[in-house]
Amino acid sequence: MVRADFDRSLKDLLDNLMALGKMVEAAIIKSMAALHARDLQASFEVIDEDKQVNEKRFQLEEQCIDLIATQQPLAIDLRILLAVLHIAVELERMGDYAEGIGKVSLIVGEEPLSEMPPEMQEMADRGLDMLRRSLRALVDRDTDAASQVWKDDDAVDVLYNRLVKELLLDMARTPSWIERGTHLLWVAHDLERIADRATNIAERVMFLVTGKQMPQQWHAD
Amino acid sequence: MQVADPILQTKNLNVYYADKRVVTDVTLDIVRNRITAIIGPSGCGKSTLLRCFNRMNDLIPTARISGQVLFEGQDLYAPSVDPTEIRYQIGMVFQRPNPFPKSVFDNVAFGPRINGFKGNIDELVEQSLHRAALWDEVKDRLNSSALALSGGQQQRLCIARALAVQPRVILMDEPCSALDPIATLAIEELMRELSEEYSIVIVTHNMQQAARVSHFTAFLMADDTRIGHVVEYGESRQIFTNPQDERTEAYITGRFG
Numbered sequence: 001m002v003r004a005d006f007d008r009s010l011k012d013l014l015d016n017l018m019a020l021g022k023m024v025e026a027a028i029i030k031s032m033a034a035l036h037a038r039d040l041q042a043s044f045e046v047i048d049e050d051k052q053v054n055e056k057r058f059q060l061e062e063q064c065i066d067l068i069a070t071q072q073p074l075a076i077d078l079r080i081l082l083a084v085l086h087i088a089v090e091l092e093r094m095g096d097y098a099e100g101i102g103k104v105s106l107i108v109g110e111e112p113l114s115e116m117p118p119e120m121q122e123m124a125d126r127g128l129d130m131l132r133r134s135l136r137a138l139v140d141r142d143t144d145a146a147s148q149v150w151k152d153d154d155a156v157d158v159l160y161n162r163l164v165k166e167l168l169l170d171m172a173r174t175p176s177w178i179e180r181g182t183h184l185l186w187v188a189h190d191l192e193r194i195a196d197r198a199t200n201i202a203e204r205v206m207f208l209v210t211g212k213q214m215p216q217q218w219h220a221d
Numbered sequence: 222m223q224v225a226d227p228i229l230q231t232k233n234l235n236v237y238y239a240d241k242r243v244v245t246d247v248t249l250d251i252v253r254n255r256i257t258a259i260i261g262p263s264g265c266g267k268s269t270l271l272r273c274f275n276r277m278n279d280l281i282p283t284a285r286i287s288g289q290v291l292f293e294g295q296d297l298y299a300p301s302v303d304p305t306e307i308r309y310q311i312g313m314v315f316q317r318p319n320p321f322p323k324s325v326f327d328n329v330a331f332g333p334r335i336n337g338f339k340g341n342i343d344e345l346v347e348q349s350l351h352r353a354a355l356w357d358e359v360k361d362r363l364n365s366s367a368l369a370l371s372g373g374q375q376q377r378l379c380i381a382r383a384l385a386v387q388p389r390v391i392l393m394d395e396p397c398s399a400l401d402p403i404a405t406l407a408i409e410e411l412m413r414e415l416s417e418e419y420s421i422v423i424v425t426h427n428m429q430q431a432a433r434v435s436h437f438t439a440f441l442m443a444d445d446t447r448i449g450h451v452v453e454y455g456e457s458r459q460i461f462t463n464p465q466d467e468r469t470e471a472y473i474t475g476r477f478g
Contacts, residue, residue: 003475072429074461074473211463 006071010080013063014139017084017091020056021135024091025128027053027098028194032124035105035187036116043105046098053095060088076208083208087138090197090204094131097190097197104183119163120184123191126156130198137205146205149198156195163188222437222454224250228390228420229274229311233288236269236278236449243269244449246288249439251390256412256421258435258457260428262472265441266449267424271392273297274422275311276304292390309336312383316395318375320367320382325350325359328367328378332386345385353381354411373404377411384415391415393423397430409434428473432461440469 027046034042064081067073073081130149137145164185171181206214227250236244244266251257251274259267269278276297278284290297297307309332320328329346338345346363350356355377359370367378376396383391393412397405412421412434425431431438438461439454453460453469464470471477 006475074428074432075464075470077474078462 020091024095031098031101043102046102050095050099057088057092079208083204086204087201090200094194094197097194100190101187119159123159127194134198134201141209143209146202149202153195153199160192228253230291235287237285239283245447253420255436256416257437258431259424259439260431261441265443267441271424275308309386311390312388313392314379314396317399318379320375320378324364325367326363329381329385349381349385352384353377373400390420
Protein backbone atom coordinates (compact mmCIF):
# COMPACT_ATOMS: atom_id res chain seq x y z
CA MET A 1 0.00 0.00 0.00
CA VAL A 2 1.66 3.15 -1.26
CA ARG A 3 -0.74 5.52 0.33
CA ALA A 4 -1.59 4.34 3.84
CA ASP A 5 -1.47 7.92 5.12
CA PHE A 6 -4.08 9.16 2.65
CA ASP A 7 -6.30 6.16 3.39
CA ARG A 8 -6.11 6.95 7.09
CA SER A 9 -7.10 10.54 6.36
CA LEU A 10 -10.06 9.40 4.26
CA LYS A 11 -11.21 7.07 7.03
CA ASP A 12 -10.90 9.87 9.55
CA LEU A 13 -12.93 12.13 7.25
CA LEU A 14 -15.73 9.56 6.93
CA ASP A 15 -15.70 8.99 10.70
CA ASN A 16 -16.18 12.72 11.18
CA LEU A 17 -19.02 12.77 8.67
CA MET A 18 -20.74 9.93 10.52
CA ALA A 19 -20.26 11.84 13.78
CA LEU A 20 -21.97 14.86 12.18
CA GLY A 21 -24.77 12.54 11.07
CA LYS A 22 -25.22 11.32 14.65
CA MET A 23 -25.31 14.90 15.96
CA VAL A 24 -28.02 15.83 13.46
CA GLU A 25 -30.02 12.70 14.17
CA ALA A 26 -29.90 13.45 17.90
CA ALA A 27 -30.95 17.06 17.26
CA ILE A 28 -34.01 16.01 15.23
CA ILE A 29 -35.10 13.45 17.86
CA LYS A 30 -34.64 15.95 20.65
CA SER A 31 -36.46 18.76 18.83
CA MET A 32 -39.51 16.60 18.22
CA ALA A 33 -39.56 15.18 21.76
CA ALA A 34 -39.25 18.68 23.19
CA LEU A 35 -42.04 19.98 20.98
CA HIS A 36 -44.28 17.13 22.00
CA ALA A 37 -43.53 17.41 25.73
CA ARG A 38 -43.53 21.23 25.69
CA ASP A 39 -40.03 21.09 27.20
CA LEU A 40 -38.77 24.60 26.47
CA GLN A 41 -35.42 23.99 28.10
CA ALA A 42 -34.76 21.09 25.71
CA SER A 43 -35.93 23.16 22.73
CA PHE A 44 -33.57 25.91 23.74
CA GLU A 45 -30.72 23.39 23.93
CA VAL A 46 -31.46 22.13 20.43
CA ILE A 47 -31.14 25.70 19.12
CA ASP A 48 -27.93 26.25 21.04
CA GLU A 49 -26.38 22.93 20.01
CA ASP A 50 -26.83 23.73 16.33
CA LYS A 51 -23.65 25.82 16.61
CA GLN A 52 -21.70 22.62 17.14
CA VAL A 53 -23.29 21.11 14.05
CA ASN A 54 -22.19 24.14 12.03
CA GLU A 55 -18.67 23.94 13.42
CA LYS A 56 -18.42 20.27 12.59
CA ARG A 57 -19.52 20.99 9.03
CA PHE A 58 -16.81 23.64 8.59
CA GLN A 59 -14.25 21.28 10.10
CA LEU A 60 -15.19 18.67 7.50
CA GLU A 61 -14.92 21.23 4.73
CA GLU A 62 -11.43 22.22 5.92
CA GLN A 63 -10.40 18.57 6.00
CA CYS A 64 -11.60 18.12 2.42
CA ILE A 65 -9.78 21.23 1.23
CA ASP A 66 -6.54 20.05 2.87
CA LEU A 67 -6.81 16.64 1.23
CA ILE A 68 -7.59 18.10 -2.20
CA ALA A 69 -4.61 20.45 -1.94
CA THR A 70 -2.14 17.95 -0.58
CA GLN A 71 -3.23 14.68 -2.20
CA GLN A 72 -4.60 15.87 -5.54
CA PRO A 73 -7.15 13.09 -5.49
CA LEU A 74 -8.42 11.39 -8.63
CA ALA A 75 -11.20 8.96 -9.52
CA ILE A 76 -12.91 7.36 -6.50
CA ASP A 77 -10.84 9.48 -4.08
CA LEU A 78 -11.98 12.65 -5.79
CA ARG A 79 -15.57 11.50 -5.77
CA ILE A 80 -15.39 10.62 -2.06
CA LEU A 81 -14.18 14.11 -1.19
CA LEU A 82 -16.84 15.76 -3.35
CA ALA A 83 -19.52 13.53 -1.84
CA VAL A 84 -18.39 14.33 1.71
CA LEU A 85 -18.37 18.07 1.00
CA HIS A 86 -21.87 17.86 -0.37
CA ILE A 87 -23.26 15.57 2.33
CA ALA A 88 -21.77 17.71 5.11
CA VAL A 89 -23.83 20.62 3.78
CA GLU A 90 -26.97 18.46 3.60
CA LEU A 91 -26.50 17.36 7.20
CA GLU A 92 -25.87 20.88 8.38
CA ARG A 93 -29.12 22.00 6.75
CA MET A 94 -30.97 19.11 8.40
CA GLY A 95 -29.56 20.42 11.67
CA ASP A 96 -31.08 23.80 10.80
CA TYR A 97 -34.49 22.18 10.44
CA ALA A 98 -34.16 20.70 13.93
CA GLU A 99 -33.22 24.18 15.13
CA GLY A 100 -36.27 25.53 13.32
CA ILE A 101 -38.52 23.05 15.13
CA GLY A 102 -36.88 24.19 18.39
CA LYS A 103 -37.74 27.80 17.58
CA VAL A 104 -41.36 26.94 16.81
CA SER A 105 -41.52 25.21 20.16
CA LEU A 106 -40.28 28.37 21.91
CA ILE A 107 -42.77 30.52 20.02
CA VAL A 108 -45.64 28.24 20.97
CA GLY A 109 -44.50 28.63 24.57
CA GLU A 110 -45.67 26.61 27.52
CA GLU A 111 -49.26 26.32 26.42
CA PRO A 112 -50.30 22.81 25.50
CA LEU A 113 -50.28 22.08 21.81
CA SER A 114 -53.64 20.39 21.92
CA GLU A 115 -53.47 17.22 19.91
CA MET A 116 -50.28 16.81 17.81
CA PRO A 117 -51.32 15.09 14.58
CA PRO A 118 -49.89 11.54 14.46
CA GLU A 119 -48.59 12.13 10.92
CA MET A 120 -46.08 14.57 12.33
CA GLN A 121 -44.15 12.07 14.42
CA GLU A 122 -44.44 9.53 11.65
CA MET A 123 -42.83 11.97 9.22
CA ALA A 124 -40.03 12.58 11.71
CA ASP A 125 -39.48 8.86 12.24
CA ARG A 126 -39.42 8.17 8.51
CA GLY A 127 -37.03 11.05 7.86
CA LEU A 128 -34.71 9.83 10.61
CA ASP A 129 -34.80 6.33 9.21
CA MET A 130 -33.96 7.65 5.74
CA LEU A 131 -31.10 9.68 7.21
CA ARG A 132 -29.64 6.65 8.96
CA ARG A 133 -30.01 4.42 5.90
CA SER A 134 -28.51 7.00 3.53
CA LEU A 135 -25.40 7.28 5.68
CA ARG A 136 -25.23 3.50 6.04
CA ALA A 137 -25.43 3.26 2.24
CA LEU A 138 -22.53 5.69 2.02
CA VAL A 139 -20.33 3.59 4.29
CA ASP A 140 -21.32 0.38 2.50
CA ARG A 141 -21.25 2.06 -0.94
CA ASP A 142 -24.58 0.35 -1.47
CA THR A 143 -26.46 1.75 -4.47
CA ASP A 144 -29.52 -0.44 -3.85
CA ALA A 145 -29.90 0.92 -0.36
CA ALA A 146 -29.38 4.48 -1.64
CA SER A 147 -31.98 3.97 -4.32
CA GLN A 148 -34.47 2.69 -1.72
CA VAL A 149 -33.97 5.81 0.43
CA TRP A 150 -34.61 7.89 -2.64
CA LYS A 151 -37.85 6.08 -3.37
CA ASP A 152 -39.04 6.22 0.23
CA ASP A 153 -39.37 9.99 0.03
CA ASP A 154 -42.69 9.55 -1.77
CA ALA A 155 -44.31 8.18 1.39
CA VAL A 156 -43.14 11.22 3.35
CA ASP A 157 -44.57 13.52 0.71
CA VAL A 158 -47.92 11.74 0.98
CA LEU A 159 -47.90 12.21 4.77
CA TYR A 160 -46.95 15.85 4.36
CA ASN A 161 -49.77 16.58 1.94
CA ARG A 162 -52.29 14.85 4.18
CA LEU A 163 -51.01 16.70 7.22
CA VAL A 164 -51.18 20.08 5.52
CA LYS A 165 -54.74 19.41 4.46
CA GLU A 166 -55.75 18.41 7.99
CA LEU A 167 -54.09 21.41 9.55
CA LEU A 168 -55.76 23.76 7.08
CA LEU A 169 -59.15 22.17 7.75
CA ASP A 170 -58.60 22.49 11.50
CA MET A 171 -57.73 26.13 11.08
CA ALA A 172 -60.79 26.75 8.94
CA ARG A 173 -63.00 25.09 11.53
CA THR A 174 -61.44 26.77 14.54
CA PRO A 175 -60.12 30.25 13.76
CA SER A 176 -58.64 30.59 17.25
CA TRP A 177 -56.38 27.73 16.28
CA ILE A 178 -54.88 29.48 13.26
CA GLU A 179 -51.72 30.73 14.94
CA ARG A 180 -50.93 27.34 16.46
CA GLY A 181 -51.77 25.62 13.19
CA THR A 182 -49.46 27.89 11.26
CA HIS A 183 -46.59 26.99 13.57
CA LEU A 184 -47.29 23.33 13.07
CA LEU A 185 -47.26 23.88 9.29
CA TRP A 186 -43.70 25.13 9.67
CA VAL A 187 -42.77 22.02 11.57
CA ALA A 188 -44.38 19.85 8.90
CA HIS A 189 -42.40 21.68 6.26
CA ASP A 190 -39.15 21.22 8.18
CA LEU A 191 -39.83 17.50 8.47
CA GLU A 192 -40.62 17.23 4.78
CA ARG A 193 -37.33 18.94 3.96
CA ILE A 194 -35.39 16.60 6.26
CA ALA A 195 -36.56 13.65 4.16
CA ASP A 196 -35.68 15.55 0.97
CA ARG A 197 -32.17 16.12 2.26
CA ALA A 198 -31.83 12.42 2.99
CA THR A 199 -32.65 11.73 -0.67
CA ASN A 200 -29.94 14.24 -1.63
CA ILE A 201 -27.47 12.21 0.42
CA ALA A 202 -28.66 9.08 -1.38
CA GLU A 203 -27.98 10.81 -4.70
CA ARG A 204 -24.44 11.62 -3.57
CA VAL A 205 -23.94 7.98 -2.64
CA MET A 206 -25.05 7.02 -6.13
CA PHE A 207 -22.57 9.49 -7.61
CA LEU A 208 -19.77 8.34 -5.33
CA VAL A 209 -20.21 4.72 -6.33
CA THR A 210 -21.04 5.05 -10.02
CA GLY A 211 -19.49 8.39 -10.99
CA LYS A 212 -22.79 9.28 -12.60
CA GLN A 213 -25.40 11.86 -11.75
CA MET A 214 -28.44 9.71 -12.26
CA PRO A 215 -31.69 10.74 -10.58
CA GLN A 216 -33.37 10.75 -14.01
CA GLN A 217 -32.68 7.08 -14.41
CA TRP A 218 -34.11 6.47 -10.97
CA HIS A 219 -37.32 8.13 -12.10
CA ALA A 220 -37.44 5.72 -15.02
CA ASP A 221 -37.25 2.66 -12.73
CA MET B 222 -12.71 3.58 -28.08
CA GLN B 223 -14.12 4.30 -31.55
CA VAL B 224 -12.23 7.05 -33.36
CA ALA B 225 -13.30 8.54 -36.68
CA ASP B 226 -10.39 9.33 -38.99
CA PRO B 227 -7.51 8.56 -36.61
CA ILE B 228 -4.05 9.88 -37.51
CA LEU B 229 -2.21 6.89 -36.07
CA GLN B 230 -3.44 3.39 -35.39
CA THR B 231 -1.99 0.21 -34.02
CA LYS B 232 -3.62 -3.10 -34.81
CA ASN B 233 -2.81 -6.09 -32.66
CA LEU B 234 0.65 -4.67 -32.17
CA ASN B 235 3.23 -6.80 -30.39
CA VAL B 236 6.82 -5.68 -29.81
CA TYR B 237 9.59 -8.09 -28.91
CA TYR B 238 13.12 -7.47 -27.64
CA ALA B 239 14.78 -10.74 -28.66
CA ASP B 240 12.34 -13.35 -27.25
CA LYS B 241 10.73 -11.09 -24.70
CA ARG B 242 7.41 -9.54 -25.59
CA VAL B 243 7.24 -6.01 -24.17
CA VAL B 244 4.12 -4.71 -25.89
CA THR B 245 1.15 -7.06 -26.12
CA ASP B 246 -1.69 -6.97 -28.56
CA VAL B 247 -2.23 -3.23 -28.57
CA THR B 248 -5.04 -1.92 -30.77
CA LEU B 249 -5.28 1.80 -30.38
CA ASP B 250 -6.51 4.73 -32.48
CA ILE B 251 -4.82 8.09 -31.92
CA VAL B 252 -7.11 11.09 -32.38
CA ARG B 253 -6.05 13.78 -34.84
CA ASN B 254 -5.12 17.20 -33.44
CA ARG B 255 -5.56 16.10 -29.87
CA ILE B 256 -3.22 15.17 -27.05
CA THR B 257 -3.18 11.52 -26.11
CA ALA B 258 -1.44 10.50 -22.90
CA ILE B 259 -0.01 7.04 -22.32
CA ILE B 260 0.28 6.26 -18.64
CA GLY B 261 1.26 3.20 -16.65
CA PRO B 262 3.80 1.90 -14.16
CA SER B 263 7.51 1.65 -14.98
CA GLY B 264 8.28 -1.22 -17.29
CA CYS B 265 4.76 -1.44 -18.69
CA GLY B 266 5.93 -0.79 -22.25
CA LYS B 267 4.62 2.72 -22.73
CA SER B 268 7.88 4.21 -24.08
CA THR B 269 8.32 1.20 -26.35
CA LEU B 270 4.81 1.70 -27.69
CA LEU B 271 5.53 5.40 -28.24
CA ARG B 272 8.70 4.58 -30.15
CA CYS B 273 6.77 2.33 -32.52
CA PHE B 274 4.94 5.39 -33.80
CA ASN B 275 8.05 6.70 -35.54
CA ARG B 276 10.04 3.49 -35.81
CA MET B 277 12.60 4.49 -33.22
CA ASN B 278 12.64 0.85 -32.11
CA ASP B 279 14.32 0.03 -35.42
CA LEU B 280 17.48 1.38 -33.83
CA ILE B 281 17.45 -1.47 -31.31
CA PRO B 282 18.96 -4.50 -33.13
CA THR B 283 16.93 -7.20 -31.35
CA ALA B 284 13.62 -5.39 -31.62
CA ARG B 285 10.88 -6.69 -33.90
CA ILE B 286 7.15 -6.21 -34.17
CA SER B 287 4.10 -8.10 -35.26
CA GLY B 288 0.77 -6.54 -36.09
CA GLN B 289 0.43 -3.14 -37.70
CA VAL B 290 1.12 0.52 -37.12
CA LEU B 291 -0.75 2.79 -39.52
CA PHE B 292 -0.07 6.47 -40.16
CA GLU B 293 -2.86 8.14 -42.13
CA GLY B 294 -4.01 4.64 -42.97
CA GLN B 295 -0.66 3.60 -44.47
CA ASP B 296 1.45 0.82 -42.99
CA LEU B 297 4.41 2.51 -41.26
CA TYR B 298 6.43 -0.70 -41.42
CA ALA B 299 5.90 -1.40 -45.11
CA PRO B 300 9.17 -2.13 -46.97
CA SER B 301 8.75 1.00 -49.09
CA VAL B 302 8.68 3.31 -46.07
CA ASP B 303 11.87 5.22 -45.24
CA PRO B 304 12.06 5.43 -41.43
CA THR B 305 14.14 8.62 -41.57
CA GLU B 306 11.44 10.31 -43.62
CA ILE B 307 8.83 9.11 -41.14
CA ARG B 308 10.73 10.67 -38.25
CA TYR B 309 10.41 14.12 -39.84
CA GLN B 310 6.67 13.70 -40.08
CA ILE B 311 6.42 12.12 -36.68
CA GLY B 312 8.90 13.92 -34.46
CA MET B 313 10.01 13.06 -30.97
CA VAL B 314 10.88 15.06 -27.88
CA PHE B 315 12.79 13.21 -25.20
CA GLN B 316 12.90 13.18 -21.43
CA ARG B 317 16.15 15.12 -21.16
CA PRO B 318 16.46 18.13 -23.43
CA ASN B 319 19.06 17.15 -26.02
CA PRO B 320 19.98 20.22 -28.05
CA PHE B 321 22.95 19.88 -30.37
CA PRO B 322 26.10 21.67 -29.17
CA LYS B 323 25.43 24.39 -31.71
CA SER B 324 23.80 27.80 -31.70
CA VAL B 325 20.10 28.25 -31.01
CA PHE B 326 19.59 29.11 -34.68
CA ASP B 327 21.51 26.13 -36.01
CA ASN B 328 19.62 23.74 -33.77
CA VAL B 329 16.34 24.74 -35.36
CA ALA B 330 17.78 25.05 -38.88
CA PHE B 331 19.53 21.68 -38.70
CA GLY B 332 16.67 19.42 -39.82
CA PRO B 333 15.38 21.63 -42.65
CA ARG B 334 18.92 22.08 -44.04
CA ILE B 335 19.52 18.33 -44.07
CA ASN B 336 16.16 17.98 -45.78
CA GLY B 337 17.31 20.36 -48.48
CA PHE B 338 14.92 23.14 -47.42
CA LYS B 339 14.84 25.74 -50.21
CA GLY B 340 12.76 28.49 -48.62
CA ASN B 341 13.66 31.34 -46.29
CA ILE B 342 15.45 29.62 -43.43
CA ASP B 343 15.43 32.72 -41.20
CA GLU B 344 11.67 32.87 -41.43
CA LEU B 345 11.30 29.16 -40.74
CA VAL B 346 13.52 29.36 -37.65
CA GLU B 347 11.67 32.37 -36.30
CA GLN B 348 8.30 30.78 -36.97
CA SER B 349 9.34 27.53 -35.29
CA LEU B 350 10.68 29.36 -32.24
CA HIS B 351 7.46 31.36 -32.06
CA ARG B 352 5.37 28.22 -32.17
CA ALA B 353 7.49 26.72 -29.41
CA ALA B 354 6.85 29.87 -27.31
CA LEU B 355 10.58 30.52 -27.13
CA TRP B 356 11.14 33.35 -29.62
CA ASP B 357 10.88 36.26 -27.19
CA GLU B 358 13.40 34.68 -24.86
CA VAL B 359 16.04 33.86 -27.49
CA LYS B 360 15.57 36.37 -30.32
CA ASP B 361 18.59 38.38 -29.15
CA ARG B 362 20.83 35.38 -28.68
CA LEU B 363 20.17 33.24 -31.73
CA ASN B 364 23.90 32.75 -32.23
CA SER B 365 24.63 31.78 -28.62
CA SER B 366 25.12 28.16 -27.74
CA ALA B 367 21.89 26.26 -27.11
CA LEU B 368 23.60 24.65 -24.16
CA ALA B 369 23.57 28.00 -22.34
CA LEU B 370 19.76 27.96 -22.18
CA SER B 371 17.86 26.81 -19.10
CA GLY B 372 16.44 23.30 -19.04
CA GLY B 373 12.93 24.50 -19.83
CA GLN B 374 14.21 26.66 -22.69
CA GLN B 375 16.28 23.77 -24.04
CA GLN B 376 13.19 21.56 -24.02
CA ARG B 377 11.20 24.19 -25.93
CA LEU B 378 14.13 24.48 -28.34
CA CYS B 379 13.88 20.74 -28.95
CA ILE B 380 10.19 21.22 -29.64
CA ALA B 381 11.04 24.08 -32.04
CA ARG B 382 13.57 21.79 -33.71
CA ALA B 383 10.90 19.13 -34.16
CA LEU B 384 8.43 21.72 -35.50
CA ALA B 385 10.95 23.12 -38.03
CA VAL B 386 10.67 20.02 -40.20
CA GLN B 387 6.90 20.49 -40.29
CA PRO B 388 5.77 17.29 -38.63
CA ARG B 389 2.21 16.03 -38.38
CA VAL B 390 2.66 14.28 -35.07
CA ILE B 391 4.84 15.04 -32.06
CA LEU B 392 5.73 12.20 -29.72
CA MET B 393 6.87 13.21 -26.25
CA ASP B 394 8.55 10.84 -23.84
CA GLU B 395 8.35 12.28 -20.33
CA PRO B 396 9.10 15.75 -21.69
CA CYS B 397 8.86 17.51 -18.34
CA SER B 398 10.42 15.07 -15.91
CA ALA B 399 13.72 16.97 -15.87
CA LEU B 400 12.06 20.38 -15.59
CA ASP B 401 10.95 22.53 -12.67
CA PRO B 402 7.21 23.19 -12.12
CA ILE B 403 7.16 26.55 -13.92
CA ALA B 404 8.99 25.20 -16.96
CA THR B 405 6.64 22.21 -16.85
CA LEU B 406 3.58 24.46 -16.96
CA ALA B 407 5.12 26.36 -19.88
CA ILE B 408 5.54 23.12 -21.83
CA GLU B 409 2.01 21.99 -20.96
CA GLU B 410 0.60 25.32 -22.10
CA LEU B 411 2.58 24.96 -25.30
CA MET B 412 1.26 21.45 -25.86
CA ARG B 413 -2.32 22.67 -25.63
CA GLU B 414 -1.59 25.37 -28.20
CA LEU B 415 0.22 23.00 -30.53
CA SER B 416 -2.59 20.46 -30.37
CA GLU B 417 -4.69 22.74 -32.55
CA GLU B 418 -2.33 21.98 -35.44
CA TYR B 419 -0.51 18.83 -34.47
CA SER B 420 -1.40 15.48 -33.01
CA ILE B 421 0.55 14.84 -29.82
CA VAL B 422 1.20 11.60 -27.99
CA ILE B 423 2.82 11.95 -24.59
CA VAL B 424 4.20 9.34 -22.22
CA THR B 425 4.14 10.58 -18.66
CA HIS B 426 4.52 9.26 -15.14
CA ASN B 427 2.84 12.34 -13.81
CA MET B 428 -0.85 11.58 -13.44
CA GLN B 429 -1.77 15.18 -12.73
CA GLN B 430 0.04 16.18 -15.89
CA ALA B 431 -1.87 13.65 -17.95
CA ALA B 432 -5.11 14.85 -16.36
CA ARG B 433 -4.28 18.52 -16.96
CA VAL B 434 -2.96 18.36 -20.46
CA SER B 435 -4.35 15.42 -22.39
CA HIS B 436 -7.67 14.92 -24.13
CA PHE B 437 -7.42 11.14 -24.18
CA THR B 438 -5.58 8.70 -21.97
CA ALA B 439 -4.50 5.11 -22.47
CA PHE B 440 -3.55 3.10 -19.40
CA LEU B 441 -0.99 0.36 -20.00
CA MET B 442 -0.07 -2.38 -17.59
CA ALA B 443 2.20 -5.36 -17.24
CA ASP B 444 1.06 -8.55 -15.57
CA ASP B 445 2.55 -12.04 -15.37
CA THR B 446 1.73 -13.02 -18.92
CA ARG B 447 1.24 -9.76 -20.76
CA ILE B 448 3.64 -6.84 -20.61
CA GLY B 449 2.39 -3.64 -22.21
CA HIS B 450 -1.29 -4.25 -22.80
CA VAL B 451 -3.95 -1.55 -22.79
CA VAL B 452 -6.26 -1.84 -19.83
CA GLU B 453 -8.38 1.18 -20.56
CA TYR B 454 -8.48 3.93 -23.15
CA GLY B 455 -10.86 6.86 -23.17
CA GLU B 456 -11.43 10.53 -22.61
CA SER B 457 -9.06 11.80 -19.94
CA ARG B 458 -11.93 13.47 -18.12
CA GLN B 459 -13.60 10.12 -17.70
CA ILE B 460 -10.41 8.15 -16.97
CA PHE B 461 -9.44 10.49 -14.13
CA THR B 462 -12.86 10.97 -12.56
CA ASN B 463 -14.56 7.68 -13.21
CA PRO B 464 -12.35 4.95 -14.67
CA GLN B 465 -14.26 1.85 -15.70
CA ASP B 466 -11.58 -0.72 -14.88
CA GLU B 467 -10.63 -1.28 -11.26
CA ARG B 468 -6.96 -1.67 -12.23
CA THR B 469 -7.00 1.82 -13.75
CA GLU B 470 -8.60 3.13 -10.62
CA ALA B 471 -6.05 1.41 -8.40
CA TYR B 472 -3.18 2.85 -10.44
CA ILE B 473 -4.33 6.44 -10.74
CA THR B 474 -5.26 6.62 -7.07
CA GLY B 475 -1.83 5.29 -6.11
CA ARG B 476 -2.98 1.92 -4.81
CA PHE B 477 -0.41 0.12 -6.90
CA GLY B 478 2.37 0.80 -9.36
